[in-house]
Amino acid sequence: xxxxxxxxxxxxxxxxxxxxxxxxxxxxxxxxxxxxxxxxxxxxxxxxxxxxxxxxxxxxxxxxxxxxxxxxxxxxxxxxxxxxxxxxxxxxxxxxxxxxxxxxxxxxxxxxxxxxxxxxxxxxxxxxxxxxxxxxxxxxxxxxxxxxxxxxxxxxxxxxxxxxxxxxxxxxxxxxxxxxxxxxxxxxxxxxxxxxxxxxxxxxxxxxxxxxxxxxxxxxxxxxxxxxxxxxxxxxxxxxxxxxxxxxxxxxxxxxxxxxxxxxxxxxxxxxxxxxxxxxxxxxxxxxxxxxxxxxxxxxxxxxxxxxxxxxxxxxxxxxxxxxxxxxxxxxxxxxxxxxxxxxxxxxxxxxxxxxx
Amino acid sequence: xxxxxxxxxxxxxxxxxxxxxxxxxxxxxxxxxxxxxxxxxxxxxxxxxxxxxxxxxxxxxxxxxxxxxxxxxxxxxxxxxxxxxxxxxxxxxxxxxxxxxxxxxxxxxxxxxxxxxxxxxxxxxxxxxxxxxxxxxxxxxxxxxxxxxxxxxxxxxxxxxxxxxxxxxxxxxxxxxxxxxxxxxxxxxxxxxxxxxxxxxxxxxxxxxxxxxxxxxxxxxxxxxxxxxxxxxxxxxxxxxxxxxxxxxxxxxxxxxxxxxxxxxxxxxxxxxxxxxxxxxxxxxxxxx
Numbered sequence: 001x002x003x004x005x006x007x008x009x010x011x012x013x014x015x016x017x018x019x020x021x022x023x024x025x026x027x028x029x030x031x032x033x034x035x036x037x038x039x040x041x042x043x044x045x046x047x048x049x050x051x052x053x054x055x056x057x058x059x060x061x062x063x064x065x066x067x068x069x070x071x072x073x074x075x076x077x078x079x080x081x082x083x084x085x086x087x088x089x090x091x092x093x094x095x096x097x098x099x100x101x102x103x104x105x106x107x108x109x110x111x112x113x114x115x116x117x118x119x120x121x122x123x124x125x126x127x128x129x130x131x132x133x134x135x136x137x138x139x140x141x142x143x144x145x146x147x148x149x150x151x152x153x154x155x156x157x158x159x160x161x162x163x164x165x166x167x168x169x170x171x172x173x174x175x176x177x178x179x180x181x182x183x184x185x186x187x188x189x190x191x192x193x194x195x196x197x198x199x200x201x202x203x204x205x206x207x208x209x210x211x212x213x214x215x216x217x218x219x220x221x222x223x224x225x226x227x228x229x230x231x232x233x234x235x236x237x238x239x240x241x242x243x244x245x246x247x248x249x250x251x252x253x254x255x256x257x258x259x260x261x262x263x264x265x266x267x268x269x270x271x272x273x274x275x276x277x278x279x280x281x282x283x284x285x286x287x288x289x290x291x292x293x294x295x296x297x298x299x300x301x302x303x304x305x306x307x308x309x310x311x312x313x314x315x316x317x318x319x320x321x322x323x324x325x326x327x328x329x330x331x332x333x334x335x336x337x338x339x340x341x342x343x344x345x346x347x348x349x350x351x352x353x354x355x356x357x
Numbered sequence: 358x359x360x361x362x363x364x365x366x367x368x369x370x371x372x373x374x375x376x377x378x379x380x381x382x383x384x385x386x387x388x389x390x391x392x393x394x395x396x397x398x399x400x401x402x403x404x405x406x407x408x409x410x411x412x413x414x415x416x417x418x419x420x421x422x423x424x425x426x427x428x429x430x431x432x433x434x435x436x437x438x439x440x441x442x443x444x445x446x447x448x449x450x451x452x453x454x455x456x457x458x459x460x461x462x463x464x465x466x467x468x469x470x471x472x473x474x475x476x477x478x479x480x481x482x483x484x485x486x487x488x489x490x491x492x493x494x495x496x497x498x499x500x501x502x503x504x505x506x507x508x509x510x511x512x513x514x515x516x517x518x519x520x521x522x523x524x525x526x527x528x529x530x531x532x533x534x535x536x537x538x539x540x541x542x543x544x545x546x547x548x549x550x551x552x553x554x555x556x557x558x559x560x561x562x563x564x565x566x567x568x569x570x571x572x573x574x575x576x577x578x579x580x581x582x583x584x585x586x587x588x589x590x591x592x593x594x595x596x597x598x599x600x601x602x603x604x605x606x607x608x609x610x611x612x613x614x615x616x617x618x619x620x621x622x623x624x625x626x627x628x629x630x631x632x633x634x635x636x637x638x639x640x641x642x643x644x645x646x
Binding site for chain 2: 142143144145146147149152214215216217218220251252253254256257258259260261271296298332333334337338340341344345348349
């Protein structure tokens with residue numbers, strides 16, 4: 001941070017920004033929004049895949065220049081355009097069968113990050129690096145504390161592929177920080193995203209009418225609303241916030257609470273059966289989710305709130321937003337339960353009035 | 358409804374049915390709050406506490422002494438002696454703290470990782486306010502002003518043979534003392550008498566314990582011979598005493614000095630041992646009324 005102060009212009013907004021992962025919702029949103037900010041003259045989006053249909057209109061009118069190439073191309077882009085800030089969002093949280101499954105996911109997450117950081121290390125123009133990470137970085141162990149702070153070290157290597165990728169990615173960023181201490185590096189450990197528009201494997205799972213859970217476990221979970229995640233990401237690019245930060249909605253919701261609030265039906269299944277289903281890679285559940293469903297994951301956001309002066313909306317409120325927009329599969333909704341309760345009480349009263357003389 | 362039912366009585370039943378139904382609806386629709394450690398206050402006060410209270414008052418006829426030493430607010434570390442094969446003493450200590458303290462404070466217990474490994478038990482523990490016995494959790498609860506309960510003897514205490522009853526075991530590494538020192542909260546010693554007799558441990562099948570992954574496999578006069586009946590605790594007479602709080606305020610900067618930590622841990626251990634002996638004198642026989 002001392003080197004930042006010396007260079008004077010460290011807090012100036014970057015003019016040229018490179019955003020990776022623009023083929024998907026988060027990357028496209030961040031890129032499009034940054035392009036509208038004053039002081040930012042050029043936003044380049046880099047992604048090995050063409051934009052998804054739903055983000056195409058967003059990118060089309062935004063002035064973001066989209067380059068479809070794998071992250072090895074970042075070296076030329078950064079050098080040629082004099083990129084000052086890189087936002088690395090080409091980090092995939094679940095395998096996409098239409099895009100090559102888990103092998104391609106690991107390729108993109110781990111090798112992609114290596115290539116991007118190699119390019120960043122050479123770039124003399126670079127002043128700011130923002131990397132998407134996840135609270136999965138804390139691993140999953142029975143000896144874990146209930147609440148993770150940014151300094152908590154993972155005790156066990158998790159089963160989930162995404163969590164292992166995240167550990168690799170953070171390792172590369174640590175190496176980058178050592179070699180380029182002049183660059184402000186911000187690592188954002190996001191809790192699972194949620195919101196009306198968010199689309200993740202976990203949310204698709206929770207939106208099912210029946211939700212298999214791990215028998216005998218009711219994990220504590222946290223979510224972060226996508227809108228708040230976007231706010232934090234943008235501020236990390238436009239302002240200077242060096243360090244690693246947990247990004248999650250304050251408060252906790254347990255899996256069973258979530259299932260009940262969404263009006264879904266939970267189905268407890270022994271852990272081994274779920275793990276066998278995850279091992280096939282075809283079922284609705286992954287090892288990442290089993291880790292979450294057994295151990296739960298809660299983080300402390302004191303550092304985020306102090307540094308950014310911004311508190312994401314609570315996990316409960318963020319989840320309520322999801323429930324409002326996913327009423328289709330709901331069976332046992334709170335409204336129906338309340339109606340059942342009323343009619344039951346009325347029946348008792350009616351019967352008793354008839355019985356008592 | 359019988360003929361003799363008065364309107365007042367039926368009102369009482371109406372209220373009970375209505376509040377029971379609304380409790381059920383809140384549970385089924387997820388309309389309750391859980392803190393970051395997983396503590397579910399509504400479930401604890403509404404379901405767990407009434408059951409523990411029956412066990413404590415009717416079955417164990419527990420006498421509680423020195424509740425005035427439980428602080429009405431702010432963080433404090435309650436340190437107790439551990440025994441009884443099954444950690445019922447922790448639950449009895451926690452209901453004693455809740456019912457006898459000013460402001461009905463919840464005791465947040467620190468449990469071994471074994472508890473959190475087991476499906477079912479782990480969630481019951483978290484919902485009742487317990488968390489893993491680790492520095493991070495202990496300090497977070499204490500600095501948040503919670504009442505935290507710890508049994509530094511751990512499995513050495515609960516799983517000791519009956520012949521060693523009421524002899525306090527070694528106090529581990531004294532991590533609980535460092536946590537209290539670092540957060541500057543007082544340590545309240547608690548002596549529990551009665552738990553040793555509920556499941557007298559006369560044997561331990563170590564190979565079976567290894568297979569099951571448990572710290573020990575208990576043999577008691579009734580278990581496993583009587584099957585599920587053997588899991589009923591013997592109705593011993595219980596006494597729980599809270600001692601004068603030991604202040605740590607002037608030692609907060611010495612939390613990393615192992616000598617200070619060991620000495621304080623020893624002091625706490627000896628205090629509890631003395632209190633246990635005194636309570637045993639007061640109790641004429643283990644199954645007295």
